Amino acid sequence: MRRPFDLLFCTVLCAIAVALLACGGGNQTQNTGQTQNAAPAPAGSGAPPASPVDAATAATVTGKVTFAGTPPAVQPVKLSSDPYCEKANPGLKTETAVVGSDGSLGNVFVYVKDGLGNLTFPTPSDPVVLDQKGCHYTPHVLGIQIGQPLQIVNSDDTLHNVHGLGKSNKEFNQGQPIQGMKMTHTFSTKEVMIPFKCDVHGWMNAWIGVLDHPYYSVTSTDGTFSLKGLPPGTYTIEAWHERLGTQTQTVTVGEKETKNLSFTFKA
């Protein structure tokens, strides 16, 4: 005859195992317009506080980022792990080094790293949009302010997961199985840069710079950037590239002055 302990132990363990196996949400949730906030929404209501910068004296820093040497070869991305991606974007290429014919370097995040002192800036309410289209993040590099909504859209008829790997900001990972799904996220801490990736499609990645001010720019294929509306002063300007690293320069701008900077990254 079996001892009572054996019977009780086996029953409890079997019950736990069955419960875990049966645990689930039942039918799939059809959320075509889901909105989630993974971080607190921007504080305050009504009209945002005015910018601390006097437009009459604001300065501008512009410039161009170039690449010196033989640029890395642009490789085609292998999309065979998802037939939808193969059909939707057959010509997808890597974009870790986007170099124009004149050596201009794209996807460089240029921003004011230092010099704004204790100035505080209003948080924009307009969202910055990160789209997943053709199994590709658009844009590849972007900037956003603390508390500003980041709207992440799945424009594809396939599943993506949105995985933000912040170090200062909390890591998150959300699934977007339905085409048209949107989610909204805000960041609470300055961080340059936060990598984003899709764990379903390993080639998909993006970079987001989170700042407490609006002075940032991402170079396009022509390599140019523009930081407008700066209060007169001395600033440290940093140019960040995902593979080529960072470079900084110091610039002093007077009232209504425009200064030009050049950054050159080498292989």
Next chain:
Amino acid sequence: MLPLFAALVAASTAALIFAGGLVTSTASGLAVPDWPNTYGWFMWTFPLSKMVGGIFYEHLHRLVASTVGFLIVVLAIWLYRAEPRPWVRRLGYVALAAVITQGILGGITVLWYLPDAISIAHASLAQIVFCLTTTIALVTSRGWQHGYQPPTANHQPADITLERIALVTTITIYIQIVIGATMRHTGAGLAIPDFPLAFGHIIPTHWDAKIVIHFAHRAGAAVVTLLIAATSGHVLYHHRRRGELVRPAILLLMLVAFQITLGALTVLSQKQFIINSLHVVNGALVLVASLVLTLRAHYSRFAGSASPGAYASLDPAHVRGADSMLDEGERAWTRRGASA
């Protein structure tokens, strides 16, 4: 049928370890952000057509894990109903508790974004589950139940040296696997990019945490290989007529040679995911092969739990198993067997 089913469960656990290896090797651990659902679907209703990219590996792993969990539930119930030895029944319960814990750890790794410690614990416990299912398959097997090739009529004593070295080898293999899991889950798999040298030298010329872990795994491989060579050599020299020891000893030698080859190829191929995953599951096979050899080397200690008469030719002075492992009911069963 029970022995056959137990063997099936052990084999399915090996398949599960391979499936789990694929998940890490393809960086698909977070391809399914929710748990225990899959993108909102109940696990078993997730459309097969949506198993794309990393979801294929992660969801497949969950399906196989659920199947293995179910099989272990059945095994535990079957043992409860049909197994006369209480310690074997308890092995079934422990296996069930371990696989449930594995499931929970797997869920935590997803919900907590793959923390290294939890991922390493998940990998390490998987090996324990495999050891448990293999042990159950072994001790319910016909060979174990009815006794192996009988020792000589001169009351061949238990080989204490073999017992000890086999046990040390098995434990060392497990430690090596845990170091390997630590290396995988801390991203140190290519911390030393060349093989068999390390940065062109026998000993690395510079160190950081990842290089330390990686080199520890290589050094551990050397230690494990020596221990396996010593254990298998002892068996082949002293027990060449005992097939139940010779077979796992030879298998161990073959598996460890294959494991070293796979380890080298993993580095040289820059962690090609199939090779990488085969290295994981083959490591598990090395472990259980050593475990089988160890248990068989200790067979005389289990004599009280074997079929009556199986150890009639053994020197009773060396049969010490009953006192340490069996309860009163089993002692009575042993006495009935001795007097049969």
